[in-house]
Amino acid sequence: MKVLYFAWLRERVGTAEEEVTPPAEVATVADLARWLAGRDEAHAHAFENAAVVRAAIDRRHVKADAAIAGAREVAFFPPMTGG
Amino acid sequence: MFAVRIQAEPFDAVAESAALGAGRTDVGAIVTFTGLCRADAGPDGTGLAALTLEHYPGMAEEEIERHVEEARRRWPLTGAVVVHRHGRLVPGDPIVFVATASSHRAAAFAAAEFLMDWLKTSAPFWKKEEPVDAARPGGWVEAKASDDAAAERWSE
Numbered sequence: 001m002k003v004l005y006f007a008w009l010r011e012r013v014g015t016a017e018e019e020v021t022p023p024a025e026v027a028t029v030a031d032l033a034r035w036l037a038g039r040d041e042a043h044a045h046a047f048e049n050a051a052v053v054r055a056a057i058d059r060r061h062v063k064a065d066a067a068i069a070g071a072r073e074v075a076f077f078p079p080m081t082g083g
Numbered sequence: 084m085f086a087v088r089i090q091a092e093p094f095d096a097v098a099e100s101a102a103l104g105a106g107r108t109d110v111g112a113i114v115t116f117t118g119l120c121r122a123d124a125g126p127d128g129t130g131l132a133a134l135t136l137e138h139y140p141g142m143a144e145e146e147i148e149r150h151v152e153e154a155r156r157r158w159p160l161t162g163a164v165v166v167h168r169h170g171r172l173v174p175g176d177p178i179v180f181v182a183t184a185s186s187h188r189a190a191a192f193a194a195a196e197f198l199m200d201w202l203k204t205s206a207p208f209w210k211k212e213e214p215v216d217a218a219r220p221g222g223w224v225e226a227k228a229s230d231d232a233a234a235e236r237w238s239e
Contacts, residue, residue, distance in 0.1 A: 007137055007209035008223050059142035061205065075139060075207075079226030082136065082143075082167060082208025083118055083179050083199060
């Protein structure tokens with residue numbers, strides 16, 4: 001699946017998007033965040049305060065317990081500040 | 084007419100508003116809101132040289148469209164236009180435009196406020212500040228609890 005990062009998550013990870021293949025036990029958005037955080041120091045820094053990180057699956061907002069099965073695109077970002 | 088646009092270019096608020104009434108005689112009220120980049124923002128209020136707005140292409144349009152659909156379910160709107168800019172903007176630049184049209188003013192006022200409140204908290208945009216004083220660190224604007232509260236009151 002494709003993982004996208006925005007704002008300071010993008011800056012900390014060092015890329016706007018990456019293709020990942022998480023193992024089967026990574027079932028939810030929260031699992032995916034934990035799994036990504038374990039990849040390297042940059043990802044760990046991005047997800048160090050996981051409670052503030054928001055997520056979307058296929059361009060729709062989801063909660064941390066949302067299942068990622070079948071997702072094409074999972075995005076992680078800070079709370080929004082548009083308008 | 085119902086339209087949502089995300090663009091780097093400036094918008095013409097007068098033309099956008101006029102389009103909501105053009106060619107029809109059932110529109111009794113058009114409410115418009117324009118949000119501008121302010122100079123008194125910035126770290127500790129020390130002044131802002133510019134803002135850079137990042138967005139999630141695709142989702143930004145879709146998320147605003149979902150709220151326009153919700154506004155149409157709640158109020159008898161004859162039209163609505165939302166334009167949100169991205170990229171680097173300086174103080175005085177318009178950032179966002181919302182216009183709503185209806186037969187009567189109450190629906191147009193309420194729908195415009197509803198759209199702006201949801202846009203602030205759920206449309207995927209992020210502002211990064213560039214301070215006037217280059218020695219000070221710029222940074223990502225933090226979300227405000229008051230914006231969350233403004234959006235949440237529509238759920239009551």
